[in-house]
Amino acid sequence: MVRKWLLPTLSEVLAKAEPTGIDLLVPEFNPPDPYPSTDRQQLQLQAHSQWQSAIASVETLLLKSLPSPIGVQDLSEETVIEGLLITAPLPLFSHPAIASQLQTITFTTPHTNRQLLPCKSTGIERELDRAAHFPIELLPTDPLADERFCLVLTDRFSLVVVLGEEDGTPRCQFSFDPDDLDLAWKSLRGRIMLTAPHHLSYLDELATQFSPIEPHYRWVMAFSQYLLEHQPVATLAPTQPAPEVATKLAADVELIQALTHEIRTPLTTIRTMTRLLLRQPDLSPRVLKRLGAIDRECTEQIDRMELIFSGVELATTQPSQAVDLTTMSISQLLEHSLPQWQQQAERRNLNLAVDIPHQLPAVVSNPTILDRVLTGLVENFTRNLPSGSRIQVEVTPVGDRLKLQLQSQPDDESPHTAHQERHSIGQLLTFQPDTGNLSLNMNVTKNLFQLLGGKLIVRQRPQQGEVLTIFLPLSMIAQS
Structure with missing residues (x-):
């Protein structure tokens, strides 16, 4: 049955524009599949893999x-908007440089579990318009809700990437062509007019300012090169759970989806309002400090909910929905993450000591998920330590793997604190009554590192606490 709707989807826009709209063809690693799937499942997996490579590019x-x-932003100052970024069904990029310099719009559905702010007309519309990100809800019957897409409009290049279907066949397509991008924007603009007209004037200004331009060949060549660099080199699939286990997991997943949504939505609202207040002039240093603390705490809790949600998704993923692994720079990941780890330690009166070689070989993993899992692991690690403790972070190549180790050294002048009591919630979560900390349990965390190509070893030392050791496989390029 052919769906008819008022406005075309972005897949339809690019399909009609062929041959300008190009199918994304990325060489893939295809290991033997222990769970036979239909042709459609294989096409879905291939298109999803291509989408991940394209978004990383x-x-x-x-x-x-x-x-x-990269990474420079000050929430108390107005940032210069350098472009318009429209995505669906979730925000795709969390890097500070992108979040602070691009006006980001996310098209959501009523059932998007990780939806941020409800898109409602309020008395602070213009302030929300100027916020770094806000969502726009699609109508329930809109076929665009079945697509993933990313539309980028800047003064240096313009690009659209779409994961959807054409004639029932899963496809990932992209285009740099100004005509295609103009049609894509008009399709999205029509939907904004239907559900969020109060944002239209501001977005029209940005779309005019960063209207699609003829692509310079260097940008197209660079994108093609990045596609090759981000192509998956390995695919791992978890073992298939028994039927009775799968039933229990499904119940846990539904509970966690509802829990993370109900926690994250009000926290995101609080954080947005806090950031709007931070932009007000003539705030006293004391008020700025308190608002900054509120923003920081909300961000940490939102990130924790995001990690739990993502971890549960991966832990219960179907065999056909594997994790894409690629050659990545562990040095860049640590350079981005270590300042956040340092802040976490300082707020708990802990001393973080880092011993990392100046140059590290590339590893094979998934950079986005690995960053989230490592940050969540470090946060849980620091929460279990008494004030004054020292955390030693060491990174060293060991044979064909890279070893990242975290170990604690309690303050000699402070008595050792007993290991925090932990209670399991279902099969996926752990709760610590003393701290109120909710996190993925260690079995799920270990499974996540296995899905990411690595291995996590947890060792308990008497009177000293945990030692966490993570092993990641070195890239074959790094070993040659």
Whole structure:
């Protein structure tokens, strides 16, 4: 049955524009599948893999093109908007340089579990318009809700990437062509007019300011090169659970989806309001400090809910929905993550000591998921330590693997604190009554590292606490 709707989906826009709209064809690693699947499942897996490679390439392209230094942002100052970024069904990029310099719009559905702010007309519409990100809800019957897409409009390049279907066949397509991008924007603009007209004036200004331009061949070549660099080199699939276990897991997943949504939504609202207040002039240092603390705490809790949700998704993923692994720079990941780890330690009066070689070989993993899992692991690690403890972080190549180890050394002047009591909630979560900390249990965390190509070993030392050791496989390029 052919769906008819008022406005075309982005897949339909690019399909009609062929041959300008190009199918994304990425060489893939295809190991033997222990769970036979239908042709459609294979096509879905292939298109999803291509989508992940394309989005990683878009992120790399954006970080190379944005004018401000990577990672520099100050929430108390107005940032210069360098472009318009429209995604669905969730925000795709969390890097500070992208979040602070691009006006981000996310098209959501009423059932998007990780939806941020409800898109409602309020008395602070213009303030929300100027916020770094806000969602726009699609109508329930809109076929665009079945697609994933990313539309980028900047003064240096314009690009659209779409994961959807054409004639029932899963496809990932992209285009740099200004005509295709103009049609894509008009299709999205029509939906904004239907459900969020109060945002239209502001977005029209940005769309005019960053209207699609003829692509310079260097940007297209760079994108193609990044596609090759981000192509998956390995695929892992978890074992299939027994039927009775799968039933229990499904119940846990539904509970966690509802829990993370109900926690994250109000926290995101609080954080957005806090950031709007931080932009007000003439705030006293004391008020700025308190607001900054509120923003920081909300962000940590939102990130924790995101990690739990993502971890549960991966822990219960179907065999056909594997994790894509690629050659990545562990040095860049640590350079981005270590300042956050340091802040976590300082707020708990802990001393973080880092011993990392100046140059590290590349590893094979999934950079986005690995960053989230490592940060969550470090946060849980620091929460279990008494004030004054010292955390030693060591990274060293060991044979064909890279070893990242975290170990604690209690303050000699402070009595050792007994290991925190932990209670299991279902098969996926752990709760610590003393701290109120909710996290993925260690078995799920270990499974996540296995899905990411690595291995996590947890060792308990008497009177000293845990030692966490993570092993990641070195890239074959790094070993040659």
